[in-house]
Amino acid sequence: MNGSYVDWGVVHISVANLVVIAVMVVVFLLAVLVPFHGPGSGDGDAS
């Protein structure tokens, strides 16, 4: 069975692969942008 594909110039990519790559980029951006409040991340105490 053939799947759905997107064509853009020389690029020929399946929608499934495109979704995977897009999700990866979004997750990366979120990982960098969303504030992290881990345990004790607010006050760094010297060890």
Added chain:
Amino acid sequence: MTMASTLRPTGRDRTPDSHAFPTRPYDLVKEFTLALVAMLVLTIALAAVFSSPDEKPISLVGWAAAAPNDVVATATGELAGTTTSAGYGAPYNDAGPGQTLGPLALQRWAGVTIPVDPAQDLVLAPLRRSADPTTAAALDTWAAAPPEQRTAWSTAYSDALTAAPDGDPAGVAPGDYGPVPVIASSFLALARTGGLEGALDPSGTFYGGDATRGLLLLADGAYLEDQARARSLGGDQWGMMNETGNYPGQPWMWLYTFWYQVPPFATSENADAQVWGLMMLLTLGLVLVPFIPGVRSIPRWVPVHRLIWRDWYRRH
């Protein structure tokens, strides 16, 4: 760890020791356990929702039923020496020079380690199992003929098949084809009955396991490629990263498959060797990023690190 200290990225690396920084509490085991549970749950959810692709393999019976003319043309091509495997070279035979990477003939140098004589191993030997007297007589005629005669017969028949409407053997113009039409049609008959399945395993044992000859035969035909191209799996369709149906394939192969889409590789006779060589070079580059001037400084120029460590930079 001699390696770690001798392979210094730069003589001016003034990165302080991480152990000397202020710390915060951290639970490594808890973090790993939560990560494992998260990935397990996500995996099961994705599997349950999306399943996975599994298209049945093409059997030789199926090939004969779906594309009988292709089977006849392929068998004739093996006899004429015009198929891919018949002119391949190493590691199967000496029929071709193989690809080169500049002055390096790596393919030829590696030698013929998986010997396959396509006419003999893919067509004639399996047909010898047939008890049909007409087939046996045709095989005897073929065996008794000098090589030039065999080539003349099989090439003429191959050309005639190409000229016939739809490559249909029934529409072939009369000519001097010797025993080739009988051999080719007997081969089709054998494939139809399922007699070809397993007959191509070089070990010749009850147990299968090595599909080399069957796959070479199938790949010599047009049917397998037609099926693959219909699913965007062709080499010039970015096929290396694609999958049957609406499933993600191997997106991590994007760069490897990219080179096959653009010149000079898209039209090169040695594209496989060239792309492989290029990818090895780029892989080496990835491994050696810490030592490549310019590349190793990109993170300093792109302020993503200002975001990642924004808490630290705000305070210091």
Added chain:
Amino acid sequence: MSSWTVGLRTRLARTVPPGELLPDRQPAYVSSWIYVFGVLSLASLVVVIGTGCVLAIGGVTWWHTSGLGHFVNSTHLWSVELFFATMVIHLWGKFFMAAWRGKRALTWMTGAVAFVGSIGTAFTGYLSQTNFDSQWIAGEAKDGLNSVGIGAFFNVLDPGQMLLWHVTLLPLVVGVIVVAHIVLVRRHGVVPPIDAVLDGPDDGATPTGPIPVAPAARDLTTTG
């Protein structure tokens, strides 16, 4: 060397001092979600190996004939997609952190080799599917590998050979590299921020000034 055992124990303790193998404190600058992608890729690798082991129980063609087998195959596929996705995000993050600084080049290099090794392992998995996909991939891949001589001993058209590479040789190689990678991460600790300067007692520490050196790092510089 009087005792090999003592020698090995000393060597191991020096490579990763006890508190650094399983630390309960982290440098304060480790404060971003990007840090979870290393452990997420490790966790998904564990799921990949686990689901592969379950597939191995049923055998090569089990997943073609059994609904349960097919589901287990689906978990194997999706854990592999998750493994690669998290590993690549981890790679992006570490690149932008220039995480090879401070004698961590070997950590980056083992990570890159683990990535490439995982691609090879996944490739042999695709060849072991015994379906249409593996037929076509084998037929195409043989040309690529034959063109540089690899096909002479690594026969992608032999699913028996590919399956054994997939379930024993390559996981072993990737496993060893991943362990080495993690040991290096634990040994050197998490890389400090780019241009980070430690606050000395008089707040006079500069990048060119004396840098406090922890026992592990001192060991590196004196024995390395």
